[in-house]
Amino acid sequence: MLDLRSIREDPEGVEAKLRRRDPTIRLAPLLELDRERRALIRRVEDLRRERKLGSEEVARLQQAGHGEEAQTRIATLKELSAELKALEERLAELEEKLYQELLKLPNLPHDSVPPGGKEEKVLLRSWGEPPRFDFEPKHHLELGKKLGILDFPRAAKLTGTRFPLYIGLGARIELALIHWMFELHVREHGYVPVLPPILANPTSFLVSGQLPKFAAELYYCPEDDLYLNPTAESLLVNLHRDEILSEEDLPLKYVAYTPCFRREAGTYGEEQRGLIRVHQFNKVELFYFTTPERSYQDLEELVGHAERVLQALGLHYRVTLLPCGDLAQQSAKTIDLEVWLPGQGRYYEVSSCSNCEAYQARRGKIRFRPRGGGKPEFVHTLNGSGLATSRLFAAILEQNQRPDGSVALPPLLAELVGTEELS
């Protein structure tokens, strides 16, 4: 959510920035609602003041024994109260409308974010070299099937299409990766470990920015009015909802492991077979609550932490900066890590690291008190995958495959599971 006051003070400036993301955005209706609202507030407050003074007078009259005068006063106040109630109802309606409008607006892109749509993303750097094969590299689905570590047909029997089932060494590798990443961030990068609930209420998703716009992406339990976690970002941001933190405690860094569930409504495609786009995957998520002064520096640090995972596994990847048109609703700037999948000859996102600035903080009223006192300010929130395992799993198979379909595990992983190769 954007700051209404700053929209009011510089509507042209805000609109210009928003249009870098979406040229169809218009602030005029919102500004009109705001004008109406403020006019109404003035009337309502005048009436409230009148009622308050009148009521105090009634009390005085009654105490002084002027019962009759008090009754007359009460009669007029009764009318005033009725009028006030009607106006208050209108005001509540207006404020709700205004709030809904405000919720629809995405975050302002940071100045360093390039213009344009999906295709305009900027390559920042890459790490390592794509492995060379003197044979046709296979798809991880094929490798996983042959190695007996991935079983989609049986998963479909249990649940349906696009749900993964890891079995044998596949299950052990998956679990080992999750645990190792989690420990890495806790022990070497100083994150506070969290295992949150996997179901959360609508308010939580409103704060994170998933709702109201992206309800179709979420699995929902109507009996309980709860949504299934699509990314731990949504959960972690709510950890400090409605709190005033101390600047001394910032940045607060959390790492969570959660399964993630996404309906992926309307996504199909041969190229997204296997583990690339599934309804359920595992993710280790990194999250910062920090100050506006240091949030962009923290974003770089966060990206570095995610990169360490890929580096330790010796996987070739690249780092890209998303353009305005490809930003998530809540993000002001997003840096993606994309791992190379030779079986498909392309890169896939394994981490998306964003600075949401005060967008989520404003929705969730997450503030901090500046050092040495003063008014509370909104924190900046950052999130990033560190990492999502299903695609990581796929990359490990595809980048380390051998002509016969066996896979040489990276040394680190080999040690974790006690096997050097899958065959």
Place this chain on the structure above:
RNA sequence: GGAGGGGUGGGUGAGCGGCCGAAACCGCCGGUCUUGAAAACCGGUGAGCCUCCGGGCUCCGUGGGUUCGAAUCCCACCCCCUCCGCCA
């Protein structure tokens, strides 16, 4: 799921129709004292909205209701605690 108790400012907690944005204590900030610090003492210290920048209004879990007037009374819901039941 059943019975009972409770949700008040950064924290603990008093208030149970008007004098309450709200006692007290803790914390925090400033001062006195001290070589410095601690202790002690004194003073200050909630958030948000509107503004003709004088000020005004709102907020005591959430939403309704009663009333001239609600933190206080009534109803519904949510959450927490205790006990019982069920259960990995």
